[in-house]
Amino acid sequence: MATILDGKAVSAHVKAEVKREVEALAKQGVSVSLAVILVGDDPASHTYVRNKEKACAEAGIRSKTYRLPADTTEQALLALVETLNADKAVNGILCQLPLPKGLNEAAVIAAVSPEKDVDAFHAVNVGRIMLGNYAFLPCTPAGIVELLDYYRIDPAGKRCVVIGRSNIVGKPMAMLLLHRDATVTVCHSKTEDLAAITKTADILVAAVGKPRFVTADMVKPGAVVIDVGMDRDENGKLCGDVDFAAVEPKAACITPVPGGVGPMTIATLLKNTVTAAKLQNGLR
């Protein structure tokens, strides 16, 4: 029986800490606020944004969501970002991805002021992560590292395999594990003999976006398995990138879906928003 890495429980600790910090800032006359932009009607994005709003409210962070129709023009979207960049009452700006077809994600990411970029997607913040001197943590990877820390799983010297090379998860995940002295391999859709590589992993991070992609034969006995997926199976049921039922008996530790990585991502977002407020008020 694997240890279940309980992101819901661990994120509750992180969120309680954030709440204390927000209260302490309020006593100094500093309020903390997040602006969320949600374009179109992707149901998963709407769920994620609702979860982010709820978490902000619980932590005492003011949040405002700008829900825009799918046919919003790039010009209108960039104009909103500029308005939020200039608004001193807004500390953090997050544009939920993916954007509807026809909107240029790179242009929107580049438009967000790096000082308010609580996703850490802007090139300036990505570069800082690469160099290891970052203020904003990449939300999902940092949430995963915090979860590992909580369970005293130390990546140092370990073989870590990340499946997926997205800018949001795979690449920054590899970088954070490297900062923790892991030996990191990044696999992707063109990787040959994937299972041979994943089977070497002491820590395996699946960020593929395909339901139950990681099967038991791809996992080393006693591995730590981190599932970033939020997928729907053929019956429309929520599941991860890992075949949990088959992999769990083989793993030493595993994250569930839901209740694993997702809540940790949101907890990191809250931390970043507090960091933004502090930086903008000269408190760090």
Ligand code: GUN
């Ligand atoms: N879409 C999936 N994950 C994320 C995330 O962490 N931030 C944003 N903005 N969009 C996402």
